[in-house]
Amino acid sequence: MLAYSVTPSGLFPRMLWALLLLAASLNAYNKNWDHLDCTKHEVTVDTGDRVVMACNISNPFRDVTIELTAYGKTSIIFNQMPPGSYVNNSWWLQIQGGQARLVITDTQGIHAGEYWWTLRGSQTNFKNFTLNVTGLATDNQELESLPVHAESLTAVRTEVIFIIIITTIIIITGISVYAWYKHHFPEAPQIQIAV
The missing domain is CATH 2.60.40.10 (Immunoglobulins)
Structure with a gap:
């Protein structure tokens, strides 16, 4: 039977909080950008x-x-x-x-x-x-x-930074899920039959 951690210290709730904090910090930072x-x-x-x-x-x-x-x-x-x-x-x-x-x-x-x-x-x-x-x-x-x-250079930079951050989040999420899966589901031993 699989056990998922639903406590506040579990992997997925922590990732969700990290994403929410990242979105809030990006929104706060954008308000200070120059719009040319x-x-x-x-x-x-x-x-x-x-x-x-x-x-x-x-x-x-x-x-x-x-x-x-x-x-x-x-x-x-x-x-x-x-x-x-x-x-x-x-x-x-x-x-x-x-x-x-x-x-x-x-x-x-x-x-x-x-x-x-x-x-x-x-x-x-x-x-x-x-x-x-x-x-x-x-x-x-x-x-x-x-x-x-x-159109301004700042708007273009904002889009590029946003794409880089989203790509990084997806890569980190993928690596984290893969590591979690490998940790909780180690490979079953291979059985070889000699003929």
């Missing part, structure tokens, strides 16, 4: 137009660094600790809480290039924007007209 939302990756504006590149996270920024790569050179435009409003030549950076906006009111050819943002909140997030400047005149683009890019 930024304007679209590539922006094209006409010379003289206003452009806004913005990122929001769910936690306050600790610091923001913006680099511009153009014409084979990389230069740091801003390396600031929030909150504040900062000006560097024709670039204007506004940081408040979990919001950061880079504004160029009179876009020229020197502004074109790849903008690399390093955003530190609860984690470090990276975002890049490509700014193309053309010579045709069109209407100015306001911040509200720029679509928000909803």
Whole structure:
């Protein structure tokens, strides 16, 4: 007759408690993660137009660094600790809480290039924007007209971490069940009959 341990110290209740504690701790940890939302990756504006590149996270920024790569050179435009409003030549950076906006009111050819943002909140997030400047005149683009890019690196990392944890739990559970089975049901001796 098989005997299963149903006491609080049995194998299966302990595994169930471990899974419940793991789920609770993951949920508590997720509330502190930055959820990054930024304007679209590539922006094209006409010379003289206003452009806004913005990122929001769910936690306050600790610091923001913006680099511009153009014409084979990389230069740091801003390396600031929030909150504040900062000006560097024709670039204007506004940081408040979990919001950061880079504004160029009179876009020229020197502004074109790849903008690399390093955003530190609860984690470090990276975002890049490509700014193309053309010579045709069109209407100015306001911040509200720029679509928000909803997918973030943090969301991808969350999914990967979740998959790794679930896979690890399944492997540990399988090994535990196998060890328990081997311990409680040792192999029966083999009987050989000589002919």
